[in-house]
Amino acid sequence: MKLHEYQAKGIFSDAGIPTPRFELATDVDEVLAIAEETGYPVAIKAQVQVGGRGKAGGIKLVKDETEAREAATSILGMDLKGYTVDRVIVEEAIDFVDELYVGVTLDREVGRPVLMVSTEGGVDIEAVAERDPDAIARVHVDPAFGIHHYQARLAVYRAGIDRTVARDVASVLTTLYELFASRDATEIEINPLMLTSDGSVIAADAVMNIDEDALFRQPELAEMEEEATGDALERQANEVGLDYVRLDGNVGIIGNGAGLVMTTLDLVDHYGGSPANFLDIGGGARSDTVRNALELVFADENADAVVFNIFGGITRGDEVAQGINEAIEAFDELPKPVVVRIAGTKAAEGRELLNAERLIVAQTLEDAVQRAVEAAQEVRAA
């Protein structure tokens, strides 16, 4: 779960990390009022949970009311990589002399958190990592002990941070690690950490991703999740406990198990189609889950046909078939062709049971995907 910049900044600020003054606004008048109070110039920043907001036109620096009105009007309501901007922050502009990068993330290969510091802040850090891995100093933290202060200093000195601010940067990094551990973050970063002309540091941006599996013990953060905005369909899926990932194509996909669903996506592509979504309904196929899943894909205007790929596993194929039959009873008419493929335990019995008058029943994975691709093409052509 990705926090909004304003949420993460609030947490950073509460923990003692210096941040610019900012306030949240949802309409143009509010923006102008806050800007007036803050004093120009100010930055108007779209609050959406995607990277690269600046490049996409979601961040503007304005020097007077005319510019502020223009920027607020264009940013509020704009579509930013699939997300509608419904809130912005208005933030005091910082006069900076340098931009640094500090962050903490999980290094999956060693199973430990890693501190990261670089003098190349203000740009895409992943691009820096690719171009010049040595430009980022990395120090691993042993989770059994937590951070030792020297480790933050080590990272800062290794990165070649100016000695006059080294202590301040190390202190910010230590706080970031403590937040990383205490708030169950999977990634936390400040990019850029600005260096001002009077020699202080200030967090101009804030990124914090929280481990969704730990939300049960992070009630404050769990509440922030409900505030999060996002794609309407993805939000609707969350409400029924499903994970819906919207993609660009027109073949809707439902399956059980992330790896198998991804494989189904790949096969759609392999047979000349293009997946409209990723939807994993997890183990089994209870009829209410199946119905919810179908409703989601039916509501996705991009999906012209649906392929339903279930590997029985522990849940028997005949039970899966029953679940699907029950689920489609909720629809008077299936608005899109649905291809079903059941495999695994009792698969033949399951296929036998499926309502073949309303569903297209496929034998193999390849067969199912090819039929769904064809059905989607026919719908598109019609």
Add this chain to the structure above:
Amino acid sequence: MSVLVDEDTKVLVQGITGSEGRFHTNGMLEYGTDVVGGVVPGRGGESVEGVPVFDTVDGAVAETGATASVVFVPPAFAADALFEALDSELALVVAITEGIPTRDMSRVYRRLGEVDTHLIGPNCPGIITPGETKLGILPGDIFAAGSVGLVSRSGTLTYQVVDNLTARGIGQSTAVGIGGDPIIGSNFIDILAQFEADADTDAVVMCGEIGGEAEERAARFIDEEMETPVVGFIAGRTAPPGKRMGHAGAIVSGGGATGTAASKIDALGAAGVPVGKTPDEVAEIVADLH
């Protein structure tokens, strides 16, 4: 023959009184697994499906001589259960539990480095040596005994590939689902090394997916250390960067240089590992090896 588990493996089930634990204990017993005990704090002295329940892993091991444990304990308490299993010096622990916080796994993984126990999972379907034993939730009847080892990050994808193998008459020595979480107890290399050392595994199927660099590292290991032929499959070729595909670990991060299907397929190709485009193509390539 097999790796890690066989008919002599004596198995504990941690969390045996929960609905999942109970259901799958029954499934394991039906398959022929030697389930010798269950562990649930406060429930010692009871029995589930005829299996005696103990309060502690230590007590269960002393009483039954168990050598392995399967963990179904809910996420909030799973790390504690895993520490208990590791401290009891079991040879093998299989963590089925889905949704264990990453911070907890980071600490478990740290402890794992200090003991001799093999940990499989978490968030995995388990491990099966067809015809002998299964530890976990894999559907036994799609497997067939044979000489092809299988290691996979994903549950139902494993079943799909096994189904394709079995349909072509290709049996499996042992199949291991290592799990799709960011931190797992055993990675591809750990399991590939086991298969390489097993005289009765004469080919290995490795099913990877997008995210992380485990497949790239495995490719280097195969290139440098393995004689046994390996056939690969990578799920997520069409996954766009920045979108998490179900598994917590299955995401191509923004930069896109590593973690993509292309980088994994290239790395495997460079190590001489053919990569099937579909699960059935994987089975076909394995069949051609035989």
